[in-house]
Amino acid sequence: MLAGNSFLMSLTESSGVVTGTGSFAGEAAPYGGLVVSGTIATEAVRLQIIYNFEPHLFPTLGPDTAQFIGTLVTKDSVAGQLTRRGQTGALQLVRLRIGDPP
Secondary structure (H helix, E strand, O other): OOOEEEEEEEEEEEEOOOEEEEEEEEEOOOOEEEOOOOOOEOEEEEEEEEEOOOOOOHHHHHHHEEEEEEEEEOOOOEEEEEOOOOOOEEEEEEEOOOOOOO
16 A cells, blocks of 8 residues: 555455455545445455545545455455556455554
8 A cells, every 4th residue: 555545445245255445545645435246265365445535525426436456364454456447457355443543
C-alpha cells in the first residue's frame, strides 16, 4: 500500500463463499465504499471487489470493479494479485482483529 492510501475490508466466509464490505481512500484522491464477493477453496482465494465512489463528492464517477486472486499464506494472511483497470499488482491482505492497530 502506498503512503496516504487505505484499503479496508470486513470479510465473512461460509461454506466457501466470501462476502464483505469495506472502504478505500487515496491521498488527495477519490474515496468511497467497497462491496466484496468471492470464493475460497483449499488455499485459493478469488474476490471481486466493487469500488463505489462517494456519490456526493464524485457524482460523475461510476462503480469500478477489480479482481483479486490469491493464496492463503497463513491463517491471517493472503498474498496475491489485484487486477484493476487493466493493471495488475501484488497485494497482501492481512487479518486485523478488534483492538489491533490498523
